[in-house]
Structures are given as structure tokens and as C-alpha cells.
Amino acid sequence: MTAIILPDAGRERVRAELRGIWRTHRARFVVVIALFGASALAGLAPPRLVGVLIDRLTAGAGPAEASLYGAAMLACVLVQAVLVMFAIRSALMLGEEVFTHLRDQFMSDVLRVPMGLVESAGTGELVTRTTQDISSVSETVRRALPESLIAAVTVILTLAAAALTSPLIASAYLLAVPLLIVVMRWYMERAVGVYERMGASYGPLFASLTETANGARTVEALSLADVRNRSIDDVLARHWVTAVGRIQLRMVVLPWSNLAFAIPVFASLAWGGWLSIQGQVSIGTVVTVTLYAAALVAPLEALIEWTDELQKGLVSFARILGVGEVREPTGGDAVPSSTEVELRDVRFAYRTGHEVLHGVSLRIVPGERLAIVGASGAGKSTLARLLAGIDDPTEGRAMIGGVDVREVPLERRRREVLLVTQESHIFAASVLDNVRLAHTDAGDDEVLRALQATGAADWVDRLPDGRDTAVGAGGHPLTGAQEQQLALARVVLADPHTLILDEATSAIDPTAARDLEAALAAVMEGRTVIAIAHRLATAYDADRIAVIDAGELAELGTHEELLARGGSYADLWRAWSADGGSPQGD
Structure with missing residues (x-):
């Protein structure tokens, strides 16, 4: 008999829950975003100061002026470090509050699942959602969301800084956009399905392992070791197929995305160098915009990496919410007339x-x-x-x-x-x-x-x-x-x-x-x-x-x-x- 699988929440339900979390903690989210934005702004100052310093040295600035620029860059780095510390602390505290609420709600939902359905679905399915999916959502709330937020804010502000410094040179960044659109569209069309199949594969795996371990004496007494081993091999093989699917997804995305990230660096350097030779921009401006392009690589790579984790977390979140959609019927309002x-x-x-x-x-x-x-x-x-x-x-x-x-x-x-x-x-x-x-x-x-x-x-x-x-x-x-x-x-x-x-x-x-x-x-x-x-x-x-x-x-x-x-x-x-x-x- 094929086990009944507990349902997953639909996308609209997931969006509604996320909107509810935002409304509940809106002020805290705004503070976290503001802190990350301030830290990103502090991090944008050194490349700009480097460009200005190069232009000043070209114009004949002395050691004293160069020292002032160096001290300013050091101060910006220190300010950024302090802001990042407070931003991460605030994000982690907010993440813990959100996750605590989600965990408590999930346990409340689990206790309302009809016993008959749990038995029909198999304990492995519920154990998977209680352990694997909760762990995935925990990773998402505690790390993926803050890290993605840092990366997204850094990318937006860096692009803005590059455009303000020299729109002409920064336009070279656009060469990477078509490749990124194609890669990310291809990824987003496949990622949800891959993670849904991967999440569903854990239930039979945990069930087979748990049943074999709990019934070890029976397995030994009835010489069922070969039968149970074949069962475990079968579910492991199915899980392996889904795991390989995720690996293949990443093997396609990462090389092409890394190529897309490298394009702005080389393009801004080449295009900016030609513009500098033509006298349209200064060397310092070329260096600043190129440094901004190089600074984009790390947060963009982080966005790709954490987008993968976010997709996994959203699928697990849908599976967790799905448990709440299966509740034991509360009955009507009839009142028994006796204790018979x-x-x-x-x-x-x-x-x-x-x-x-x-x-x-x-x-x-x-x-x-x-x-x-x-x-x-x-x-x-x-x-x-x-x-x-x-x-x-x-x-x-x-x-x-x-x-x-x-x-x-x-x-x-x-x-x-x-x-x-x-x-x-x-x-x-x-x-x-x-x-x-x-x-x-x-x-x-x-x-x-x-x-x-x-x-x-x-x-x-x-x-x-x-x-x-x-x-x-x-x-x-x-x-x-x-x-x-x-x-x-x-x-x-x-x-x-x-x-x-x-x-x-x-x-x-x-x-x-x-x-x-x-x-x-x-x-x-x-x-x-x-x-x-x-x-x-x-x-x-x-x-x-x-x-x-x-x-x-x-x-x-x-x-x-x-x-x-x-x-x-x-x-x-x-x-x-x-x-x-x-x-x-x-």
C-alpha cells in the first residue's frame, strides 16, 4: 500500500504567512535593513576614496594628504565593522523570534493531526517534517535570510554608487544582465520541483531506517535482514536521484553565474580605460568603478548561494505549513444527553x-x-x-x-x-x-x-x-x-x-x-x-x-x-x- 503523504501548503498560503511575519515584525525588519544599509554605505566609501586619492596624487598631492585619505578609509572600515556587528546581532535576534513562533505553531499543528492520518502517512513523513524541514527552515531564518539581506542591500547600493560615480563606465555592467536573466530564469523554473522531490524523499528514508532499527530483534529472529536491506537500498536510491538533481542544478548555475559576475569587472576596466585615454574620465574614476564591479562579485555569489538555500527553505516552509492544513475534525456542537x-x-x-x-x-x-x-x-x-x-x-x-x-x-x-x-x-x-x-x-x-x-x-x-x-x-x-x-x-x-x-x-x-x-x-x-x-x-x-x-x-x-x-x-x-x-x- 502506498503511504498517504501529508499535504504541502500552496504558494498563496506561503505568501500570506510571509506577509503576516512581515506585518508582525515590520519595525524590527526596517531597523535591520537600515543597519545593513548603513554598513554597506560605509563599505562603499573606501573604493571612492581610493579613486579620489589617485587623482589627487596625479595632481601632485603630498604625503600628508595621502595620509588623511588613508585614515579616512581606515575609519570607514571600522565604522562598517561596528555597523555589521549590530546589524547581524539584530538580524539573528529577529530570526530567533520568528523561528520560535514558527516552531511553536508547528508543534501545535502536529498535535492536531488526526492519529489515523499519521498512521496512514507513516511516521517517517511526520518525522521528516519535524526534523529535516524544521532544520531547513531554521537555517533559512537564522542564516539565509540575514545573509541574503546583506548581499541584496550591498548589491543595490554598490550599483547606485557606481552609477553616481560614472554612469558612462557603469553602463558596462549591463553586459552581464542578459546572461544573468537566462541563468536565473532557468534555475527558478527547476529549483522548486527539485527541492519538493528532495523533501518528499526523506519520509520513506527515515521510515525505513526507523522501522528497521526499532524492529531489529524481529528482523534477526525472522531472518529478514536481506529484505530490510533491500528496502533501505531502494529508498536510498530514490533519495540519491533527488540529491543528484540538486547537484546538477548547482553545477549548471554556478559556472555561468560566475562568468556573469566577472564580466562587469573586465568590461568596466577596458571601457573605462579607453574613456580615460580619450580624456572623458579620470584614472581615479576608472579605478573606483572597477573596484565597485569587483566588490559586486562576493555579494552576488552569496545571493546565488543563499537563493539556493532560500528555495530549499521555502519548500520546507510549505511542508511545515501543510501539516497545519490537516486538522482533526473539531466536531459539531451536539451535547450528549447521558454517559452511555x-x-x-x-x-x-x-x-x-x-x-x-x-x-x-x-x-x-x-x-x-x-x-x-x-x-x-x-x-x-x-x-x-x-x-x-x-x-x-x-x-x-x-x-x-x-x-x-x-x-x-x-x-x-x-x-x-x-x-x-x-x-x-x-x-x-x-x-x-x-x-x-x-x-x-x-x-x-x-x-x-x-x-x-x-x-x-x-x-x-x-x-x-x-x-x-x-x-x-x-x-x-x-x-x-x-x-x-x-x-x-x-x-x-x-x-x-x-x-x-x-x-x-x-x-x-x-x-x-x-x-x-x-x-x-x-x-x-x-x-x-x-x-x-x-x-x-x-x-x-x-x-x-x-x-x-x-x-x-x-x-x-x-x-x-x-x-x-x-x-x-x-x-x-x-x-x-x-x-x-x-x-x-x-
Whole structure:
């Protein structure tokens, strides 16, 4: 199956965002441009002073006058250095502010991308935009924009200075214009496409490398090394083609642009020399205009170089903005009339023609504890996702309080029905902040009660700084069981009316898991708890048990009722009991 690629923002959206950035920081941009302009003007003085000095020496000026001109040139260089320092500092500070805003907005957009779309597109695509594209935009904001601004201002003012010094000699610069127009037009027509293909090639590459690394044990156990190597070679080959395209683009542009930059230098020297022989201009004027032509080479080369980076940055910017165009539907404005959760004849397929659930109808009584059991791949987790409103049924309806889940506002839906999976995540923050993610205004006492409910309070108190101990990346290491306890403490603090536990206690040993589930049940008294579990001790404690078999609701009833029927649940129970399981432990 071909992965869905997240969209890129259109050119109009990119322009609108850039205009918005300009409007927000207009005053700062004007200051930066003014500083760069002043520094460029200071840099234009020495060539002019050299030309005047040559004319004065020709006219018989002495050492004292020559020293004054030398001191003036030195002063101009020092002034330019100071202005450049302040200009670059202001540009970098402005760049950091702009990039901080863009990064925060991007992370906000990422968190709104529907989980189903992330899974369909593949993690590599989102990782590429989170790392590669963010890095590219960072380079653009922090370096390409300031450097391009310096180069552009320098080129404009240098051309103006040359024209003011001698329009007749400066006209020789125009010889380079036709070549530059042809080269840059050829480049601009191809650059966007090259960088779009290059940006898109990173997603499959990162996905293949990440999946192979994360599944290294599986690859080794099933002897899949050759298969995975071929997969990596394939995506590397596709990325190589796009990378070579960029190299070929630069190989064409750079030689011709360098030739165009050299033309004004030789042309102004030759044409100015002839005019000087004819007595129409002074030698000093020829030298000044030729020095200006030579001074144009460095900023023009920088413009070409940074134009390449700007094109790359704009493509990455469009890819970053594209993430914001894919948002989880916020739902309607319907208000559930009760806490009842229900599925009505739902069907679901991750891929067309490959249905996972086949007409499942299930009504959960408010306040009951429902266990959903079945073989791996039967559709239990898919059922949980539909109940939580993460995925929409292909057919049928998932409902909360008699209202279609899709019509309930997203924020309300997340508060009412909460899905907790076995993939718990701990953020790089204190224990207190990690738990408070579920309710940012919660007090210390509320956090403590949540930790006590999940059995985490004792070991948290033994940490070096207690609840203020930093955990996560770079912090105090936690076991898988401890991470799940903190994740479940967030759930307790969130206080939903319906809690879905999809193997949420899988990292905890069976006896402790059962104790934790019992503690959660006590805390969630009066609320609905739906447990997806392989441990049948969880089913034994439930009010009702739903057995999912090959995407269908095969059985529904209490533990005793299902054992009496002698169906698939009874078979599972006998197999589990024969393997040493019991209601007291697994």
C-alpha cells in the first residue's frame, strides 16, 4: 500500500504567512535593513576614496594628504565593522523570534493531526517534517535570510554608487544582465520541483531506517535482514536521484553565474580605460568603478548561494505549513444527553476491501466494567479506537449519550471518553508536571491522590527530589511499570466518565496489574471502565465480557454466563487455567 503523504501548503498560503511575519515584525525588519544599509554605505566609501586619492596624487598631492585619505578609509572600515556587528546581532535576534513562533505553531499543528492520518502517512513523513524541514527552515531564518539581506542591500547600493560615480563606465555592467536573466530564469523554473522531490524523499528514508532499527530483534529472529536491506537500498536510491538533481542544478548555475559576475569587472576596466585615454574620465574614476564591479562579485555569489538555500527553505516552509492544513475534525456542537457509549452496526476498514470489524453493535451501560477479550488481531484495539472517537466507522455509528461521536466537540469528546494504550510516554519534565498534563490547574493534593490511586506515590516519594524530580529524557530513569503508573495517574486526574484501557497495564507484573486495575476501578467508581486485555483475570473481575472473534462480537455476558455457554470464552478460560492462570493472579 502506498503511504498517504501529508499535504504541502500552496504558494498563496506561503505568501500570506510571509506577509503576516512581515506585518508582525515590520519595525524590527526596517531597523535591520537600515543597519545593513548603513554598513554597506560605509563599505562603499573606501573604493571612492581610493579613486579620489589617485587623482589627487596625479595632481601632485603630498604625503600628508595621502595620509588623511588613508585614515579616512581606515575609519570607514571600522565604522562598517561596528555597523555589521549590530546589524547581524539584530538580524539573528529577529530570526530567533520568528523561528520560535514558527516552531511553536508547528508543534501545535502536529498535535492536531488526526492519529489515523499519521498512521496512514507513516511516521517517517511526520518525522521528516519535524526534523529535516524544521532544520531547513531554521537555517533559512537564522542564516539565509540575514545573509541574503546583506548581499541584496550591498548589491543595490554598490550599483547606485557606481552609477553616481560614472554612469558612462557603469553602463558596462549591463553586459552581464542578459546572461544573468537566462541563468536565473532557468534555475527558478527547476529549483522548486527539485527541492519538493528532495523533501518528499526523506519520509520513506527515515521510515525505513526507523522501522528497521526499532524492529531489529524481529528482523534477526525472522531472518529478514536481506529484505530490510533491500528496502533501505531502494529508498536510498530514490533519495540519491533527488540529491543528484540538486547537484546538477548547482553545477549548471554556478559556472555561468560566475562568468556573469566577472564580466562587469573586465568590461568596466577596458571601457573605462579607453574613456580615460580619450580624456572623458579620470584614472581615479576608472579605478573606483572597477573596484565597485569587483566588490559586486562576493555579494552576488552569496545571493546565488543563499537563493539556493532560500528555495530549499521555502519548500520546507510549505511542508511545515501543510501539516497545519490537516486538522482533526473539531466536531459539531451536539451535547450528549447521558454517559452511555454505544456502537451501532459499525464496520471499519483501514484499507478499502480489508474490513476489520463486521457489523458490531455494543451498548455499554454507564458505570459498568466491561472487559473485551479475543485473540490477537481480532479487532479489539480497533473497537477501542472507535469507542474513543479516534477513528470513524466506515459504516454504522459510534455514539455518546445518543449523539454521534463526530458531532460532539473535540475538546468535550476527549474529556468524556479517554483511551489509554500500553504505549505510555513520559515527557522531559518533573513527575508533578508529567501528571499535571491532564489537568494543568490541578493542585498538589489532587496530584498526590492520583499518584496514590495508581500505587505510584510510594516510589515517587523515594525519588531524589520527590514529585519535583525530573524524569524522561536526561532525567531520572523509570521502569516501564513506573511509566505506566504515571500515565494512569494522568487519567485519574483527567477524570473522564468513560475510561478505555487498551493493555494499559501490560508492563506491570500480573499481580500488581490486577491490584492497580482494582484501585483504578475504586477511583473510577460510578464511571464506565472498558478494559481490553489478554489477562483473563481482568475479565473475571468485570461486570460483563465481550468476546471479539475475527472482527465480530461473538459473545457478550458475565463470566458465569459465558462459561455456561461453553463457547469461545469458555475455551479461552480453560486454556488459560490449564496454563496456570487463576482469578487470583496470572
